[in-house]
Amino acid sequence: xxxxxxxxxxxxxxxxxxxxxxxxxxxxxxxxxxxxxxxxxxxxxxxxxxxxxxxxxxxxxxxxxxxxxxxxxxxxxxxxxxxxxxxxxxxxxxxxxxxxxxxxxxxxxxxxxxxxxxxxxxxxxxxxxxxxxxxxxxxxxxxxxxxxxxxxxxxxxxxxxxxxxxxxxxxxxxxxxxxxxxxxxxxxxxxxxxxxxxxxxxxxxxxxxxxxxxxxxxxxxxxxxxxxxxxxxxxxxxxxxxxxxxxxxxxxxxxxxxxxxxxxxxxxxxxxxxxxxxxxxxxxxxxxxxxxxxxxxxxxxxxxxxxxxxxxxxxxxxxxxxxxxxxxxx
Amino acid sequence: xxxxxxxxxxxxxxxxxxxxxxxxxxxxxxxxxxxxxxxxxxxxxxxxxxxxxxxxxxxxxxxxxxxxxxxxxxxxxxxxxxxxxxxxxxxxxxxxxxxxxxxxxxxxxxxxxxxxxxxxxxxxxxxxxxxxxxxxxxxxxxxxxxxxxxxxxxxxxxxxxxxxxxxxxxxxxxxxxxxxxxxxxxxxxxxxxxxxxxxxxxxxxxxxxxxxxxxxxxxxxxxxxxxxxxxxxxxxxxxxxxxxxxxxxxxxxxxxxxxxxxxxxxxxxxxxxxxxxxxxxxxxxxxxxxxxxxxxxxxxxxxxxxxxxxxxxxxx
Numbered sequence: 001x002x003x004x005x006x007x008x009x010x011x012x013x014x015x016x017x018x019x020x021x022x023x024x025x026x027x028x029x030x031x032x033x034x035x036x037x038x039x040x041x042x043x044x045x046x047x048x049x050x051x052x053x054x055x056x057x058x059x060x061x062x063x064x065x066x067x068x069x070x071x072x073x074x075x076x077x078x079x080x081x082x083x084x085x086x087x088x089x090x091x092x093x094x095x096x097x098x099x100x101x102x103x104x105x106x107x108x109x110x111x112x113x114x115x116x117x118x119x120x121x122x123x124x125x126x127x128x129x130x131x132x133x134x135x136x137x138x139x140x141x142x143x144x145x146x147x148x149x150x151x152x153x154x155x156x157x158x159x160x161x162x163x164x165x166x167x168x169x170x171x172x173x174x175x176x177x178x179x180x181x182x183x184x185x186x187x188x189x190x191x192x193x194x195x196x197x198x199x200x201x202x203x204x205x206x207x208x209x210x211x212x213x214x215x216x217x218x219x220x221x222x223x224x225x226x227x228x229x230x231x232x233x234x235x236x237x238x239x240x241x242x243x244x245x246x247x248x249x250x251x252x253x254x255x256x257x258x259x260x261x262x263x264x265x266x267x268x269x270x271x272x273x274x275x276x277x278x279x280x281x282x283x284x285x286x287x288x289x290x291x292x293x294x295x296x297x298x299x300x301x302x303x304x305x306x307x308x309x310x311x312x313x314x315x316x317x318x319x320x321x322x323x324x325x326x327x328x329x330x
Numbered sequence: 331x332x333x334x335x336x337x338x339x340x341x342x343x344x345x346x347x348x349x350x351x352x353x354x355x356x357x358x359x360x361x362x363x364x365x366x367x368x369x370x371x372x373x374x375x376x377x378x379x380x381x382x383x384x385x386x387x388x389x390x391x392x393x394x395x396x397x398x399x400x401x402x403x404x405x406x407x408x409x410x411x412x413x414x415x416x417x418x419x420x421x422x423x424x425x426x427x428x429x430x431x432x433x434x435x436x437x438x439x440x441x442x443x444x445x446x447x448x449x450x451x452x453x454x455x456x457x458x459x460x461x462x463x464x465x466x467x468x469x470x471x472x473x474x475x476x477x478x479x480x481x482x483x484x485x486x487x488x489x490x491x492x493x494x495x496x497x498x499x500x501x502x503x504x505x506x507x508x509x510x511x512x513x514x515x516x517x518x519x520x521x522x523x524x525x526x527x528x529x530x531x532x533x534x535x536x537x538x539x540x541x542x543x544x545x546x547x548x549x550x551x552x553x554x555x556x557x558x559x560x561x562x563x564x565x566x567x568x569x570x571x572x573x574x575x576x577x578x579x580x581x582x583x584x585x586x587x588x589x590x591x592x593x594x595x596x597x598x599x600x601x602x603x604x605x606x607x608x609x610x611x612x613x614x615x616x617x618x619x620x621x622x623x624x625x626x627x628x629x630x631x632x633x634x635x636x637x638x639x640x641x642x643x644x645x646x
Contacts, residue, residue, distance in 0.1 A: 047538040
């Protein structure tokens, strides 16, 4: 971005993680320690790799949500959007596979990205140009995307072509030097996002718009453009998550991505981003997504909780994690 | 002005109502089912539409209309609207929930319609003229019996259950009854909400937690897909059986192909809606007595009879 040169050196201090921002990481460390005490298998390399890989989808989408939320917006449509992009991508790849073979995979990824950007642009335009509350606007598109994936699958399953299945599988199940690919992808996304949010003019405008819309407007920031772009970033992140998701089960169904939006928002907030806007924490968001997945994993690995009460205990742990985060800030 | 609108609306409604009635003794069968929001209900919609098409063609005097509804309250409105605009000779209904639909269906019964209830019963069984359902207990029981027999009565099993509902409870109960008296041990049982993604995660966790798993039972095929993927990734070889339930076409295809880990399947076929529509049509077209209840068995589907349960064109 051309804005980089214009970034004043003052922004430098944002790179170092201050004590006040350590909350989510403290919560994560506490959770890991408790997990190890409950069941030593918890820290086995296999289990850690599984769980962190699983958290990659939510983490990637939540990184996008960090932009939307810190700019004062909200996006409830991400789960349905992920399912919709997955569906479009699979149908497209199956369509071109007979003529281009495995080249269908990179083409499919491109289609997914374009679809994601278009979906984000749609959300952003409705919110900014249409001047509709983000909650209502994205509740609407959430229904639209969900209905479209149900329509595309006839309510059933659309599976990836058999000839592409094995070629694409490594994108979820493969690793580079022992690190699973989805983890590398989410790290890369987080690095780029942290750079954009902390080091570029756009990032600072994003947070400024979330902190106080009127002041931002009077200082000559185009609120419409900043917010719309945040939704486009969100759409791109959802597309990247979908690209990693497709090889896992190789199929899209009307229940794909169900309630992901709530997990995403929870991850963002646990991570220290203010839900009302004006403060964004990319690495905290990543920690938040991993925390959520660890909690679910711990519920299965421990024998303390009846299967009927799992959700209640998860709720309690999330609230405790938030309290740790809050207290470490004082 | 307002009066004119009301008058016009009244006339339109009257015309609409009179339309079908004047088409000489044509019998109307309304079919009210949940909208397709996951594999099984998608199958219901597919088979209901197929039955409607076939019966409309075979019996010119019968008209079958299919209406899908996304929720219980939408289903109540849908059947009220249907019965308000035309005379329903029969209503075939797969209720979203027993409680909410009982009174509205009774109101339609009181107007003289023949009522066929499918799958989930209403709170008052006196309302229905015909009841068609599968056997959820047998889904669990027959799977359990198969495992007990094939594993010589011993081994470690992990179970994935669906969404907390009567359907899920019955399947689990059937399974627990089926392994009673054997040394088959349920290591763990957790909810995965009939969702492939959640089943994938849960199975990964089971694999991390238990070093020796001999068999897995997911009480629905959507979940089985996630389970199979997790087993494949782990590279674990000790798991002899991974079984599902419901009769999804992908799993039936595995059974037909003689898969070693998934050699059998238990049906809870969405095509039961078709059975119900055909029987209801028989009441009018064939003058055949159909009042009563019909419980479809959940026999083990094996390589030998899998073709009977395979619908390659259905979404499920």
